[in-house]
Amino acid sequence: MKKLTIIIAVFSISLITLAGCNQDKTELGWTNANDSTQADIQDIRWSADSTGTNPDQTWNSTTPLKYQDQSELKEVNETSGYVSAQYYDDTQGDFADADVSVNGGGNSLTIDEGSSNRYDIVAETAKK
Numbered sequence: 001m002k003k004l005t006i007i008i009a010v011f012s013i014s015l016i017t018l019a020g021c022n023q024d025k026t027e028l029g030w031t032n033a034n035d036s037t038q039a040d041i042q043d044i045r046w047s048a049d050s051t052g053t054n055p056d057q058t059w060n061s062t063t064p065l066k067y068q069d070q071s072e073l074k075e076v077n078e079t080s081g082y083v084s085a086q087y088y089d090d091t092q093g094d095f096a097d098a099d100v101s102v103n104g105g106g107n108s109l110t111i112d113e114g115s116s117n118r119y120d121i122v123a124e125t126a127k128k
Contacts, residue, residue, distance in 0.1 A: 024114030033120035039087035040064035052084035098123035
């Protein structure tokens with residue numbers, strides 16, 4: 001009987017531990033790192049593919065991110081992906097697709113599952 005009680009206790013603790021591990025959120029957010037003379041950023045998309053046509057998460061706001069503004073952190077499912085966005089193009093007088101770099105690199109990232117992440121984003125010059 002004592003062995004059965006110990007086995008049930010160990011099993012219960014294991015289940016509680018496993019259940020707790022699956023509740024960790026993976027979050028992602030952005031800071032507009034365009035220098036102060038460059039454009040505002042909007043319509044940021046996090047996607048598993050480089051086209052951005054089927055995003056895992058989007059940051060669409062009626063107020064674009066201005067220099068050093070931060071987006072909200074949002075939960076994402078993909079831990080590897082690509083970032084795309086739009087920037088304000090003075091020549092067009094509207095927002096346009098941008099070349100994006102994150103933390104001074106390219107537009108792809110890999111993040112740790114269960115972590116909260118905020119990255120600098122630069123979005124400029126229309127894609128060709």
